[in-house]
Amino acid sequence: MKLSTPLTLPCGVTLKNRFAKSAMSENMASSGHLGNPKFATLYRRWSNGGAGLLITGNIMVDSSALGEPHNIVFEKGLEQQGIKSWTGAGRENETHLWAQLNHPGKQSPKFLSPTPVAPSAVALKAPLDKIFNKPRELREDEILAIIARFGIAAAIAKDHGFTGVQIHGAHGYLVSQFLSPHHNRREDRWGGSLENRMRFACEVYKSIRENVGADFPVGIKLNSADFQKGGFSEEDSMEVVKELSALGMDLIEISGGNYESQEMMGKPKKESTKKREAYFLEYCEKVRKVTDTPLMLTGGFRTLDGMNEALATDSCDVIGLGRSLVINPEFPKQLLAGESVKSEVQQLTTGFKSLDKNFPLEITWYTQQIHRMGQGKDPDPKQSVLASVLHTLFSMGIQGLKRVRS
Ligand SMILES: Cc1cc2nc3c(=O)[nH]c(=O)nc-3n(C[C@H](O)[C@H](O)[C@H](O)COP(=O)(O)O)c2cc1C
Incomplete structure (x- = not known):
């Protein structure tokens, strides 16, 4: 069964099998955005659950820009605690544990950010404008400072025992805002053409790589599309995949949507497409043709047949699981043992x-x-x-x- 076979990433690191827990925000930090023993307890459960890779919930790179009040933050000057026991627990059974790094941009709620920042001053649409304030446009020096923050956060993650990092480039957060022509209306080198819109994602990658070295896994979660009029399209996304692959990305996770269009959580499907349980499988098949970089596909996987089919056709290399691993943290282990279990997500x-x-x-x-x-x-x-x-x-x-x- 391909699900149980190891996968070697471009940086030379090997994942023990093809199951990955996708990022799910824990929103569980102690006061001051610090770690605590609950993270070790949680991730020990998952590292015993059989997946080869665990990706943490989003960790913020700036304590003044949060998605949720209890996000963990990795930034200069903030002395973290409890992280090494977390990474120790998450790495049990030769499991890889990667830190997902994020900046929310405009997707930071009013009670956390009176004036959030974004590529351009474009507000989220109603009814979300009741929860999120209109952002102000970032200055060039602020853009460069945020890019540097991603690099610093990655170095902190490596120092604390994470075995890789993932850039959150999906779901409408800052990296994804830069990619979208709807959210990014800039006329300088950070906006306009696709080459300019993807500059932020590429520079974030380079900043991280400089900080962690060539043999440390760096991945990205990317939207297949935003599913929004005038937004980031599949064609754009494929060009971004090509560029990031050329730069040396180790794993590209495919998802889609944002707060305004929540495709990442699935939408009622037409009868004809119901058989294909993974939400972004068709896009993944197209991307496979333009890159050799390992692909992780997340969203909708519920059955062994669905997972086997996606791997057998080489549409993706890693199966990403979110909600299924919350309801049943032992799901991968049970599937690998041949038990006839199905996700209970409803x-x-x-x-x-x-x-x-x-x-x-x-x-x-x-x-x-x-x-x-x-x-x-x-x-x-x-x-x-x-x-x-x-x-x-x-x-x-x-x-x-x-x-x-x-
Ligand atoms: C509670 C919760 C929190 C989430 N937080 C994040 C996050 O921090 N970063 C991220 O990239 N995706 C996040 N997601 C999305 C999941 O990673 C995944 O893309 C989505 O749940 C679809 O996969 P599934 O159908 O297997 O659940 C979250 C999902 C849930 C349910």
């Missing part, structure tokens, strides 16, 4: 249509399961979705209040 509902439509249920419910595991408990697939929404609204309210007061 459509979540609160029972209230408008709440389901307007609230990020998937994030809040799964984050609570992640927190359970961080406390050493089993996930609870029966946990009420409505209760998780109320819990999140309550804690966001408290956070917002704290920020206003401080």
Whole structure:
């Protein structure tokens, strides 16, 4: 079974099999964006679960630009704690543990960023404008400083025992904002042509590579497209893949969408496409033709047949799993042992249509399961979705209040 075969990356490092846990924000840092023992408890569970690669939830490169209040931050001058026990636990059983590095750009909520930054001053569309303020355009010196921050954060990750890093270049965060002609309206060397729009992603890669050396894995999570009128297209994405491959990227993870168009979490499918469970498989097949760089495909994998099919046709080299590994952290191990198991991921509902439509249920419910595991408990697939929404609204309210007061 190809799922159990090792994969050697361009930098020379070998992953023990083809399962990867994709990044899922833990939002679990201690005050000051510091690590704590819950991360070790959580990642020990996953490193015992059989995947060859674990990618952390997004770690921010700037404490003044957060996606969520309890993100871990790696930046100069911030002395971290508890990270080595986390990396020790996540590396058990010869598992690779990579840090996902991110800057949210405009996708930083109002209560965290009164004026977020972005390539251009383009606000997120309604109803998201109620949650996120209109950003201001970054100056050239600020762009260069953020690029340097990615390099510094990667060096911190390496020093603390992570075995690789991944740039978050997908889902509408800063790298992805630069790539998109809708979000990036600049007329200088960072905007306009695709060559200019991809300059930020390329410079972030180079800054990281300079800091970690040639034999340390560096990957990126990239959108197949933004699924937005005037946004980043499949054609653009394929050109970016070619360029990043030429620069020496070790693993390119394919996803898609952003906060305005949440394709990364899946959309109801047409009957004709239902058989292909992975959301971005068709795009991955196209990309395969333009690059030899290892490809990881994430989103929608639920069955052994679906995974085997994607690997057998060489559409991708690594199977990325998110929510399935929250409900069942031992899923890869069980599949490799030949057990007949299937992902239990299902459509979540609160029972209230408008709440389901307007609230990020998937994030809040799964984050609570992640927190359970961080406390050493089993996930609870029966946990009420409505209760998780109320819990999140309550804690966001408290956070917002704290920020206003401080
Ligand atoms: C709670 C939660 C948090 C997430 N956080 C991140 C993140 O920090 N970085 C990222 O690249 N993707 C993040 N994702 C998206 C997942 O990595 C993945 O792309 C998505 O869940 C689709 O895969 P799946 O169908 O296997 O769940 C998150 C998903 C969930 C459910």
